[in-house]
Every structure is written in C-alpha cells, then in structure tokens.
Amino acid sequence: MNGKFFLYPYQEGQVVTLKKTHPCGGKTWKLLRVGAEVLMCCETCGHKMSLKRAALEKACVSVTEATDDGSEKTAGK
Numbered sequence: 001m002n003g004k005f006f007l008y009p010y011q012e013g014q015v016v017t018l019k020k021t022h023p024c025g026g027k028t029w030k031l032l033r034v035g036a037e038v039l040m041c042c043e044t045c046g047h048k049m050s051l052k053r054a055a056l057e058k059a060c061v062s063v064t065e066a067t068d069d070g071s072e073k074t075a076g077k
C-alpha cells in the first residue's frame with residue numbers, strides 16, 4: 001500500500017492557480033524553483049514568494065503546463 005502523501009511533480013516553468021487571490025487580484029503563479037520549498041512569482045504583479053511544497057499542494061487548485069511553442073500567442077506587440 002502506498003501510505004505516503006502524494007506529492008505532485010511540480011516543475012519549473014509551470015503556472016499554478018491558487019485558491020487564495022493575491023492582493024493584486026492575480027491568482028496565477030509561475031514556478032521559478034522547485035525543491036522542498038517552491039519559489040514562485042505572481043504573474044500579475046511579479047511578487048515573489050516561497051511556499052513549502054506541502055503547503056502548495058493544499059493551496060493549489062490547478063496546474064498549467066508550460067508551453068514552449070507559443071501557439072496561444074496572438075498577433076500584436
């Protein structure tokens with residue numbers, strides 16, 4: 001039996017959505033460094049914070065894989 005707490009394999013570059021909204025209004029955070037603690041950056045205001053991995057597990061509602069192909073990009077500046 002697997003009695004260990006499952007840890008989601010977070011990876012640098014992924015964007016996570018947290019339950020709690022940041023004071024700036026943003027909810028998405030980009031993962032900058034992943035270890036026992038995860039360093040992340042608010043995508044809206046650029047604020048950086050680190051969170052224990054287990055705390056992130058609880059606070060996170062969804063994870064978006066980083067895309068390198070830029071297919072979502074629209075024309076413009």
Ligand SMILES: [Zn+2]
Pocket residue numbers: 022023024025026042043044045046047
């Ligand atoms: Zn923010």
